[in-house]
Structure formats: C-alpha cells, structure tokens
Amino acid sequence: MKWTVIGYWGAYPASGSATSCYLLEKDGFRLLIDCGSGALSRLQETIDLMSLDAVILSHYHHDHKADIGALQYAWLVQNTLNNTERILPIYGHGFDSDNFAALSHHFTEGIAYDPSKSLTLGPFDIQFHKTQHPVPCYGMKIADGNASIVYTADTAFSEDWIPFAKNADLLITDTNFYKGMDGRGPGHMTSEEAGILASKAGVGQLYLSHLPHFGDHKELAKQASEVYRGPIELARENLKWTKDR
Numbered sequence: 001m002k003w004t005v006i007g008y009w010g011a012y013p014a015s016g017s018a019t020s021c022y023l024l025e026k027d028g029f030r031l032l033i034d035c036g037s038g039a040l041s042r043l044q045e046t047i048d049l050m051s052l053d054a055v056i057l058s059h060y061h062h063d064h065k066a067d068i069g070a071l072q073y074a075w076l077v078q079n080t081l082n083n084t085e086r087i088l089p090i091y092g093h094g095f096d097s098d099n100f101a102a103l104s105h106h107f108t109e110g111i112a113y114d115p116s117k118s119l120t121l122g123p124f125d126i127q128f129h130k131t132q133h134p135v136p137c138y139g140m141k142i143a144d145g146n147a148s149i150v151y152t153a154d155t156a157f158s159e160d161w162i163p164f165a166k167n168a169d170l171l172i173t174d175t176n177f178y179k180g181m182d183g184r185g186p187g188h189m190t191s192e193e194a195g196i197l198a199s200k201a202g203v204g205q206l207y208l209s210h211l212p213h214f215g216d217h218k219e220l221a222k223q224a225s226e227v228y229r230g231p232i233e234l235a236r237e238n239l240k241w242t243k244d245r
C-alpha cells in the first residue's frame with residue numbers, strides 16, 4: 001500500500017498548502033483519510049477527484065474536514081457534466097449528529113463507522129482507537145495483510161496508544177507541539193511524546209504531522225529522535241511511503 005501526504009498543517013494551511021489529508025492506495029483502490037482545508041486543491045496535484053473510492057474522517061474539526069463541502073460540489077459538478085450518478089461514500093463517526101448528517105449530499109453518502117469494530121474498505125482493514133481530544137476523534141490502524149499503518153489523528157499522549165501502535169510499519173503522529181510544552185488541553189502531542197510512542201511501540205518508521213505554525217520544524221524531528229532511533233520524516237507535500245508484497 002502507498003501512503004501519500006496531501007496536507008500536514010494543524011489549524012490552517014500555510015500558503016499553497018493544506019491541513020490534515022492523506023491518500024492511501026492499493027490495487028487501484030483510493031482512500032482519502034481526512035480532508036482538511038486546502039486538501040482538494042493539493043489532492044489534484046496527485047489524482048483526479050473522481051478517482052476516489054472512499055473517504056474516512058477521524059473527527060469533525062475544520063482542519064480535518066473543511067474541504068468535504070467542496071468535494072461534494074466537485075462530485076455534483078462532475079457527475080452532472082458526465083451524466084453519471086456515482087456515489088462517494090464518506091465514513092465518519094456518528095457521535096456528532098449535525099456534522100455526520102452533513103456528510104450526505106447529492107452524490108456523497110455519509111456512513112457511520114462503529115469504532116468498536118473493524119471496518120473493511122476495499123483492500124484495507126481499519127481498526128479504531130479513541131483519542132484524547134476535546135471532541136470525539138478516532139485514530140486508525142490500517143492493515144492490508146502485508147503491512148500496517150497507524151495514524152493518531154488528533155490526540156494528546158496516552159499510554160494506551162502503545163499497544164495499539166505496536167509494531168506498526170509506519171506511525172503518523174499529531175505533533176502540534178515542541179518538547180516541554182503541554183498539549184493536553186487542546187489534545188495534541190509534543191515531538192518528544194511522538195518519539196516516546198514510536199519507540200515504545202517499536203514502529204518501523206515515524207512521520208511527524210499536524211505541524212504547528214511556530215518554531216522550526218526541524219527541531220521537532222531532532223527532539224523526537226532523542227527518544228526514537230528509527231527513521232523520522234517531517235510530513236511534507238507529496239511525501240510517500242510504500243510497502244507492497
């Protein structure tokens with residue numbers, strides 16, 4: 001499977017960029033994971049919007065779902081122009097009824113996932129983990145029978161992430177704060193906590209994402225590397241991770 005970073009900023013996108021959005025592909029199946037501000041513009045650098053098979057959202061904060069409305073318009077316009085009636089499934093949790101209801105539109109269908117069960121989407125098996133965040137939010141472990149990827153979405157550090165992320169081939173962490181800061185209020189991790197999680201879970205590789213609009217991001221990687229000895233990448237546009245059979 002191939003993981004591509006489409007957007008990686010926290011809160012709002014820097015000029016020309018996007019907030020949280022990732023593309024996961026395998027055997028021609030394309031799953032979009034979160035769809036933040038600026039994501040639709042950036043995504044078209046990589047794929048045609050109509051080539052998506054499904055979308056899944058961790059939670060309903062704007063920096064993870066701002067472009068869902070624009071994506072719904074894109075599917076409306078393209079279906080109309082092409083005289084087609086293709087429906088795009090958008091998976092989200094059902095613990096926020098207004099935001100969940102907004103996932104359904106002319107050519108998109110909101111589908112509630114049950115975070116206590118695994119979900120199969122195309123070639124992917126997805127398990128959920130409730131995060132430490134001010135609103136209901138779910139991280140995900142995605143496996144394809146060959147490799148596994150853990151995406152923390154938005155969360156403060158919590159020990160229960162360690163068994164969930166155990167031995168994942170790739171871990172993508174919310175890294176909104178620098179070492180020594182306290183992310184528990186807004187529900188985000190520091191660089192050091194990302195490193196601790198990666199180290200204790202024994203993951204193969206760490207991507208630091210959901211990056212802040214202050215400080216020098218290189219410091220985030222340096223601070224995480226003090227506790228995690230494996231390979232670390234700062235998320236950036238078009239950063240790709242691939243593991244195939």
Ligand SMILES: [Zn+2]
Pocket residue numbers: 059061133154
């Ligand atoms: Zn959030």
